[in-house]
Amino acid sequence: MASQEVKLLSLWVSPFGHRVEWALKLKGVEYEYIEEDIFNKSPLLLELNPVYKKVPVLIHDGKVIIESLLILEYLDEKWKEFPLLPQDPYERATARFWANFGDAKLLGAGWTALRSQGDEKERALELCIEALEKIEGELKGKKFFGGETIGYLDLAMGWISYMLPVWEEVGCMTILDPKKFPSITAWKEKFLSHPVIKENLPPRDKMMVYFEKRSKELISA
């Protein structure tokens, strides 16, 4: 493999993969994209990520990096253009905290709400609202999570802007109520209007079909 060769193994609808793709594009890194079928995992994925067997996987200079938030950190250390993480150690730690919080508390609960019914769905929706309240507090008074420009935490939370609305529609549920969450709602519009984000989103219609099917399959499983 050439010394600066970058490859990304991902899935077209992966929110974890999109954050990595946005970072690569913001930093102007050339890369080869390899689509993975997570329902019929390739020998390449199993070889590169034998521990979790998940995408995204970044391959740089023959080295394998897994876990999307760690990939963002790696890219930020290797490519200095368009810095993503804050310079200040306290702010950096805080950004990492909220990125993990978003994945653990909101993304997980949102996915549960989409693939469940009855009490389980109600409980998951409550957890989503609780998590969003905390995220709203963190964002209040800021243009982006990263301050004046998009940064690491914006990319980590980016799925809220384009995927959560699809989940809400498919699951007939309201999570991001603009009246309750004015800061996140305003952020969402600004985030989606950034050229790199706008031009690198999966088609909404295709996501609707995919999540309608997944949610039905998982509810009846």
Ligand SMILES: N[C@@H](CCC(=O)N[C@@H](CS)C(=O)NCC(=O)O)C(=O)O
């Ligand atoms: N924490 C991981 C999550 C990755 C993840 O869940 N990827 C999904 C696709 S969106 C996957 O590969 N799923 C396959 C499986 O669960 O077997 C990250 O941030 O990279």
